[in-house]
Amino acid sequence: MHLRKCLLNRIVAKEDEKLKNKAERRLTIAKAMSEAIAQAMDADQRVLVMGEDIGKLGGVFGTTQGLLEKYGPERVRDTPISETAFIGAAVGMAASGMRPIVELMFVDFFGVCMDAIYNLAAKQSYFSGGRVKCPLVIMTSVGGGYGDAGQHSQCLYATFAHLPGMKVVIPSNAYDAKGLMTAAIRDENPTIFMFHKALQGMGWLGTEPRAITSVPQELYEVPLNKAAVVRTGRDITLVGFGVTLHHALDAAEALAVDGIEAEVIDLRALAPIDRETVRRSVAKTGRLVVVDDDYKSCGISAEIIAMVCEDPQAKLRSAPTRVTHPDIPVPFSPVMERAILPTASKVEVSARNAVRGFE
Amino acid sequence: MVKSRYFEESVKQAYLEGKQPLFNMAKGPIPGEMHLSNGQEPCAAGVCAHLRPGDFVTATHRPHHVAIAKGVDLKAMAAEIFGKMPGLSGGRGGHMHLFDPDVNFSCSGIIGQGMGPALGAAVARQMRGDEHVAISFIGEGAANQGAFHESLNLAAIWNAPVVFVIEDNSYGISVAKKDCTAIEKNSDRASAYGISGVFVPGNDPDAVYDAAGDAVSRARRGGGPSLIEVETYRLEGHFMGDAEQYRPKGEVERLMGIDPIPIYRRRLADAGVDSALLEAADARAKKNVDEAIQFARTAPAPEASDAFEKVFT
Numbered sequence: 001m002h003l004r005k006c007l008l009n010r011i012v013a014k015e016d017e018k019l020k021n022k023a024e025r026r027l028t029i030a031k032a033m034s035e036a037i038a039q040a041m042d043a044d045q046r047v048l049v050m051g052e053d054i055g056k057l058g059g060v061f062g063t064t065q066g067l068l069e070k071y072g073p074e075r076v077r078d079t080p081i082s083e084t085a086f087i088g089a090a091v092g093m094a095a096s097g098m099r100p101i102v103e104l105m106f107v108d109f110f111g112v113c114m115d116a117i118y119n120l121a122a123k124q125s126y127f128s129g130g131r132v133k134c135p136l137v138i139m140t141s142v143g144g145g146y147g148d149a150g151q152h153s154q155c156l157y158a159t160f161a162h163l164p165g166m167k168v169v170i171p172s173n174a175y176d177a178k179g180l181m182t183a184a185i186r187d188e189n190p191t192i193f194m195f196h197k198a199l200q201g202m203g204w205l206g207t208e209p210r211a212i213t214s215v216p217q218e219l220y221e222v223p224l225n226k227a228a229v230v231r232t233g234r235d236i237t238l239v240g241f242g243v244t245l246h247h248a249l250d251a252a253e254a255l256a257v258d259g260i261e262a263e264v265i266d267l268r269a270l271a272p273i274d275r276e277t278v279r280r281s282v283a284k285t286g287r288l289v290v291v292d293d294d295y296k297s298c299g300i301s302a303e304i305i306a307m308v309c310e311d312p313q314a315k316l317r318s319a320p321t322r323v324t325h326p327d328i329p330v331p332f333s334p335v336m337e338r339a340i341l342p343t344a345s346k347v348e349v350s351a352r353n354a355v356r357g358f359e
Numbered sequence: 360m361v362k363s364r365y366f367e368e369s370v371k372q373a374y375l376e377g378k379q380p381l382f383n384m385a386k387g388p389i390p391g392e393m394h395l396s397n398g399q400e401p402c403a404a405g406v407c408a409h410l411r412p413g414d415f416v417t418a419t420h421r422p423h424h425v426a427i428a429k430g431v432d433l434k435a436m437a438a439e440i441f442g443k444m445p446g447l448s449g450g451r452g453g454h455m456h457l458f459d460p461d462v463n464f465s466c467s468g469i470i471g472q473g474m475g476p477a478l479g480a481a482v483a484r485q486m487r488g489d490e491h492v493a494i495s496f497i498g499e500g501a502a503n504q505g506a507f508h509e510s511l512n513l514a515a516i517w518n519a520p521v522v523f524v525i526e527d528n529s530y531g532i533s534v535a536k537k538d539c540t541a542i543e544k545n546s547d548r549a550s551a552y553g554i555s556g557v558f559v560p561g562n563d564p565d566a567v568y569d570a571a572g573d574a575v576s577r578a579r580r581g582g583g584p585s586l587i588e589v590e591t592y593r594l595e596g597h598f599m600g601d602a603e604q605y606r607p608k609g610e611v612e613r614l615m616g617i618d619p620i621p622i623y624r625r626r627l628a629d630a631g632v633d634s635a636l637l638e639a640a641d642a643r644a645k646k647n648v649d650e651a652i653q654f655a656r657t658a659p660a661p662e663a664s665d666a667f668e669k670v671f672t
């Protein structure tokens with residue numbers, strides 16, 4: 001536990017020395033998101049929030065806590081269960097000078113509103129020759145592991161990251177959550193801001209303690225296109241994001257006991273992906289394991305491995321591998337779900353296999 | 360209705376095991392979200408009393424009362440909710456995804472999305488020339504989904520033997536119907552599609568029975584689709600663990616005072632139904648439920664490798 005905290009502080013320090021020294025409040029991702037939105041609403045009258053249960057309830061996953069009380073029902077709009085209409089409306093608001101933030105409660109519900117997302121929001125700039133902007137943030141929960149079954153546990157990172165014209169990010173900790181949210185709101189383009197239920201800090205879901213971090217009071221940005229090297233090492237590169245970053249960190253700790261030095265990268269941005277940071281690391285280590293709790297085929301993990309294989313500088317010392325959710329719907333029964341989700345020990349095994357000489 | 364209520368009470372008890380004092384959704388014999396139907400039994404019972412096994416029913420994320428009224432195998436359903444091997448899908452689907460093809464029942468957790476499949480099932484029956492119908496149960500919140508309006512229109516132009524039943528419990532999670540619906544009664548929306556629409560007040564099983572009887576027999580006769588909105592109440596939270604702070608003070612107490620089950624029991628007694636009969640029905644329901652829950656608890660868990668089966672058939 002102590003070791004984890006040290007690690008975390010190192011991450012934060014890397015982000016911004018100045019800010020780290022100022023504040024030592026520890027927030028959950030939910031609180032950090034709510035705070036970023038509130039401060040953006042203070043700073044910019046054009047920012048508004050819409051979604052189901054985001055008013056009085058403060059968001060099912062606590063993303064809009066205190067906003068209705070502070071900014072009133074015109075800027076904090078509880079919507080009917082009408083995602084097609086309110087996400088479509090957000091595109092029109094964005095085209096009309098507003099900066100809407102909408103919540104799609106679970107990413108699994110994208111089926112009823114995807115047209116507004118990928119055919120409208122993501123193409124508004126292109127179709128207008130850059131003359132109509134789409135400063136829109138769609139925040140949406142992802143991930144399983146708590147028995148909510150196949151329509152409420154998916155990740156669908158690649159489904160969104162595949163489509164050009166929108167940015168896709170996912171924080172692994174509260175510091176990044178606030179910074180990414182701030183950057184997303186200020187960005188002139190549509191951003192899908194995914195947050196993982198296992199990290200959100202809602203008591204009823206349990207949470208990864210490492211996701212609760214020190215968060216500066218003032219607004220700051222974490223860039224929407226930069227991965228972070230959160231642990232340095234020379235033997236193997238482990239790439240994760242959201243909850244899988246924590247599996248990678250746990251695996252790295254276990255590997256370190258045997259003297260295997262893993263470099264751990266938090267992708268943070270799923271589109272556009274920070275190819276440079278990943279390639280630079282693998283160029284050094286020559287080995288790669290990607291951890292992804294989305295379906296395996298055609299996913300982020302495939303993209304990471306492909307981009308490394310395409311790199312003429314890469315001198316791979318072992319075949320890159322991935323630890324992912326298999327190509328099956330998320331099963332309900334915990335016996336099945338626990339067995340198929342990525343874990344730190346699966347990452348560790350993959351890494352040990354890659355670094356055979358150490359065994 | 361009493362079987363459904365006993366079932367929900369038993370599921371509630373099991374669900375809370377391992378989740379106290381700290382509520383964590385992942386813990387206990389039943390993980391994940393749990394949407395109970397306490398209070399909404401009249402909708403399911405009043406409608407399904409008209410149905411045959413060959414009639415097709417889709418329900419929602421809050422499906423237990425409808426499944427029970429439609430005659431879904433109680434043991435297999437309980438085992439599914441506990442994620443066990445003899446469950447309806449072998450533990451793959453859980454409480455929001457119950458499929459029992461033997462009685463043509465299914466449900467799913469995406470709001471409004473049961474309507475299209477019910478419409479299609481109705482048209483399939485119509486094309487086969489049999490007298491079977493389809494029913495789609497939805498919440499009042501679903502009436503603001505595109506699928507609702509598209510399905511009503513399509514059902515109307517195809518004259519499909521389908522009945523759409525709205526369980527109006529006045530909330531979609533924390534958002535009150537009056538705050539998110541343009542009109543007071545969703546049943547009035549039927550007129551926009553030229554079909555019959557009736558509102559059934561009072562959470563009254565007899566009134567639901569009458570309205571559903573008209574709609575189902577119209578559908579069987581080839582008279583086309585209908586929309587019924589039933590005023591009902593949810594006595595529990597949206598899901599287990601809901602703090603329910605969106606409810607006005609005293610609302611739950613008031614609703615408990617008009618719980619449809621004791622009211623109906625009194626009505627039956629007043630109508631001269633022998634109390635021994637009612638007690639026997641109670642005892643039978645309790646025995647069925649206890650056996651189903653016991654079966655589910657002691658049933659074997661699936662193998663982890665079962666997760667990879669049945670993705671395709």
Ligand SMILES: Cc1ncc(C[n+]2csc(CCOP(=O)(O)OP(=O)(O)O)c2C)c(N)n1
Nearest residue numbers: 109421468469470498499500501530531532
């Ligand atoms: C398309 C879609 N949007 C949002 C949700 C999240 N959600 C689950 S239940 C619910 C409220 C549903 O209200 P209602 O239809 O009235 O049914 P009730 O829960 O009251 O039975 C919502 C918004 C969902 N499951 N599907």
Ligand SMILES: [Mg+2]
Nearest residue numbers: 498499530531
């Ligand atoms: Mg409702």
